[in-house]
Amino acid sequence: MSSSLTPPPSDPSPRPPRRNRVFIVDDNCFVRQLLTEIFKRENDFDVCGEAANGREAVKSASMLHPDLIVLDLAMPVMNGLDAARVLRQMMPHALLVIYSATPRDVSREQATSIGIAGLVSKTDRVSVLMETVRGVLYRKAA
Numbered sequence: 001m002s003s004s005l006t007p008p009p010s011d012p013s014p015r016p017p018r019r020n021r022v023f024i025v026d027d028n029c030f031v032r033q034l035l036t037e038i039f040k041r042e043n044d045f046d047v048c049g050e051a052a053n054g055r056e057a058v059k060s061a062s063m064l065h066p067d068l069i070v071l072d073l074a075m076p077v078m079n080g081l082d083a084a085r086v087l088r089q090m091m092p093h094a095l096l097v098i099y100s101a102t103p104r105d106v107s108r109e110q111a112t113s114i115g116i117a118g119l120v121s122k123t124d125r126v127s128v129l130m131e132t133v134r135g136v137l138y139r140k141a142a
Contacts, residue, residue, distance in 0.1 A: 001042060003028075010095070010121045014135050016128075017031050018044070019044055019046045020044055020045050020046070020067040020068055020137055021045075021046050021047075021048040021064070021065065021066055021067045022026075022045050022046065022047050022048065022066060022068045022069075022070060022133075023047075023048055023049050023050070023051070023060075023061055023065070023066035023068070023069045023070070023094075024036060024039075024040050024049075024050045024051075024052045024055065024070050024082070025052075025053070025054065025056075025057040025069060025070065025071045025075070025083065026048060026050075026052070026070075026071075026072040026075070026099070027052070027053055027072060027074075027075040027103060028072070029052070031122070032052070033074070035070060035099070036050065036106050038126055038129075038130070040109045042130070044134075046069060047056075048065070048066050049061070049064045049066070052075070053075045053076055053077040053078055053083075054067060054071075054075055054078025054079055054082055054083025054086075055077045055078040055083075055093050056077075056078060057069065057071070057078075057083050057087065058078070058083055058086045059088070059089055059092070060096070061091060062090050062091060065086060065091075066073075066091075066094055067093075067094060067095065068094065068095045068096075068097065068133055068137065069087060069095070069096050069097070069131075070095050070097050070099050070133070071083060071084060071097070071098055071099065071100075072098075072099060072100050072102075073098055073100035073101075073102055073105060073106065074100065074102065076079070076103070077093055080098055080100065081110075081114065083105065084098070084114050084115065084116055085114055085115075086114035088114060095117045095118075095133075095136050095137060096114075096115060096116045096117055097116070097117055097118040097119075097120065097129075097132060097133055097136060098116055098118070098119045098120065099122060099129060100112065100120075100121065101121070101122045101123070102121060104121075106119060111142045117136035117139075118132040118133065118135070120132050
């Protein structure tokens, strides 16, 4: 009688990486759609919601529990900086990244004091946005 030891069957389906919940805030519906599509193509992101201005973002974000909020600066009703201040108070765990045509309107010192983790220009390649959001998420996880 021979006995052979065989390893237990391994799980054939590896667990997917943790998916970060992203909330997109921009008054331009085309930008929101584009960003939604970009994040949906990535394995490590889920888009949990969108808003067209800061007031909508403040109203919705606390119910959606995003890990990351991507904000435009210039929006009607409530701009991105004012929304970032409120969101930081409401959701201190969420990371805030400004994605704007005019990110230079915010100094690094001002962004840091508000709690904004990254500033990206809409004129930059999309890869810069993705590198920035992954960078701030990685720094938080470390």
